[in-house]
Amino acid sequence: xxxxNIFAAEPIYFKMTTPEYNLxxxxxxxxxxxxxxxxxxxxxxAKDAVQQAFLTLWEKRKEVPPDxxxxxxxxxxxxxxMDRHRRRGAVILPGSLNEALTTEKKQAHDLxxxxxxxxxxxxQQSRTLILLKDYEGYRYExxxxxxxxxxxxxxxxxxxxxxxxxxxxxxxxxxx
Amino acid sequence: xxxxxxxxxxxxxLFVDGEMPEKEGRTLMDFIRRHPEYDSLLKSYxxxxxVPEDELVFPDKALLIREENKIIPFHKKxxxxxxxxxxxxxxxxxxxxxWKQDEGPEQLQQVAIRQxxxxxxxxxxxxxxxxxxxKRAVQNQVAAAFxxxxxxxxxxxxARLPKQxxxxxxxxxxxAQAEQKEIAEQAILQQTLVQEQNREPxxxxxxxxxxxxxxxxxxxxxxxxxxxxxxxxxxxxxxPLDQDRLQGxxxxxxxxxxxxxxxxxxxxxxxxxxxxxxxxxxxxxxxxRNE
Numbered sequence: 001x002x003x004x005n006i007f008a009a010e011p012i013y014f015k016m017t018t019p020e021y022n023l024x025x026x027x028x029x030x031x032x033x034x035x036x037x038x039x040x041x042x043x044x045x046a047k048d049a050v051q052q053a054f055l056t057l058w059e060k061r062k063e064v065p066p067d068x069x070x071x072x073x074x075x076x077x078x079x080x081x082m083d084r085h086r087r088r089g090a091v092i093l094p095g096s097l098n099e100a101l102t103t104e105k106k107q108a109h110d111l112x113x114x115x116x117x118x119x120x121x122x123x124q125q126s127r128t129l130i131l132l133k134d135y136e137g138y139r140y141e142x143x144x145x146x147x148x149x150x151x152x153x154x155x156x157x158x159x160x161x162x163x164x165x166x167x168x169x170x171x172x173x174x175x176x
Numbered sequence: 177x178x179x180x181x182x183x184x185x186x187x188x189x190l191f192v193d194g195e196m197p198e199k200e201g202r203t204l205m206d207f208i209r210r211h212p213e214y215d216s217l218l219k220s221y222x223x224x225x226x227v228p229e230d231e232l233v234f235p236d237k238a239l240l241i242r243e244e245n246k247i248i249p250f251h252k253k254x255x256x257x258x259x260x261x262x263x264x265x266x267x268x269x270x271x272x273x274x275w276k277q278d279e280g281p282e283q284l285q286q287v288a289i290r291q292x293x294x295x296x297x298x299x300x301x302x303x304x305x306x307x308x309x310x311k312r313a314v315q316n317q318v319a320a321a322f323x324x325x326x327x328x329x330x331x332x333x334x335a336r337l338p339k340q341x342x343x344x345x346x347x348x349x350x351x352a353q354a355e356q357k358e359i360a361e362q363a364i365l366q367q368t369l370v371q372e373q374n375r376e377p378x379x380x381x382x383x384x385x386x387x388x389x390x391x392x393x394x395x396x397x398x399x400x401x402x403x404x405x406x407x408x409x410x411x412x413x414x415x416p417l418d419q420d421r422l423q424g425x426x427x428x429x430x431x432x433x434x435x436x437x438x439x440x441x442x443x444x445x446x447x448x449x450x451x452x453x454x455x456x457x458x459x460x461x462x463x464x465r466n467e
Contacts, residue, residue: 033234
């Protein structure tokens with residue numbers, strides 16, 4: 001439904017050509033793969049998600065204008081990530097972060113690795129929002145369009161996620 | 177923009193997210209410079225910002241690439257020969273089309289009329305065309321030729337099928353010839369019939385029914401008629417009768433009688449027969465088996 005809402009306001013007279021589609025593959029496949037891997041937490045599933053997203057884009061190329069292709073692809077990947085999360089039903093609440101923190105191995109000194117570990121402990125919604133914000137540089141309004149939330153919700157979820165990450169990092173630093 | 181300890185954290189978060197306008201960002205930095213106790217807060221939030229891992233690339237990118245539909249330009253390989261061949265083919269097709277368009281159904285009708293008019297004098301006696309019936313028949317034929325020919329469904333136009341057009345021409349000529357002969361014969365018969373109807377019937381013919389018109393169920397062969405017996409058989413004078421035609425009629429009557437005898441013989445055999453159908457070990461009997 002969200003896809004329809006995104007593109008409903010604009011007239012459908014675009015037709016993405018094959019070179020334009022191939023350009024999308026070259027420019028967006030890596031970013032989409034990173035986002036899918038980080039949000040899904042599985043490389044193979046991320047590959048599937050990317051292939052599915054581009055296949056859908058190819059099938060809908062007559063309806064998707066080239067400048068909306070990125071949003072289209074990331075929306076598909078985001079939905080897949082959320083669907084998978086709902087199927088699994090695995091939610092790590094922020095409250096359980098401190099418990100996980102105590103079992104964190106002290107050899108995780110690398111900030112990048114620590115951040116990745118902290119990211120995995122966020123709930124799915126917050127994680128994908130952080131990824132969309134930091135990896136792809138989307139603005140609040142753009143993320144709202146992709147995810148079906150409103151801009152205020154995006155802002156609130158993102159700030160809450162940053163506070164959790166900060167708390168995690170500060171606590172880890174304290175433990176170390 | 178007012179900055180205080182209540183909203184500093186929210187403003188730092190907006191700054192980290194890149195959602196703060198440049199002017200307000202500079203104001204925030206000035207505030208933190210003046211209040212260094214918030215510097216650690218800014219740094220701790222700044223560390224939560226993820227850095228994209230550029231080394232992580234999608235390995236199967238080649239599988240996603242789509243090939244364009246290749247269009248071979250006409251001016252490339254064998255361009256000169258191909259162009260000449262195309263021009264020749266188009267020219268021949270165009271000329272053939274225009275030529276065949278001239279020989280449409282109307283022209284075929286005119287050809288048929290012309291041929292019918294050529295055949296007309298040979299078809300029969302002159303009375304046929306001069307008599308009212310003959311004239312009417314000729315008029316009908318000419319009118320039919322000018323009427324639009326109904327085109328059957330799923331049939332191509334004659335202009336597109338040269339062979340079919342020729343066949344139609346020939347058929348039209350033959351048809352017109354045969355029709356003309358038939359019209360002439362009908363005219364003679366019509367004339368004779370009118371004369372006979374106008375004549376007063378004799379008293380004898382009124383009293384007796386002619387024998388040759390009666391139907392007989394008997395198996396006895398019909399009497400062989402001869403020209404000489406015309407008077408005894410009471411055949412009217414207006415019936416054309418000669419020896420050859422009478423012989424043919426006699427032969428036909430004899431053949432019919434022979435066939436009738438054969439059929440009756442077969443029927444007699446079937447009446448006393450029994451039909452038995454055997455399906456595995458069951459027998460289905462039609463008729464009386466005891467006979």
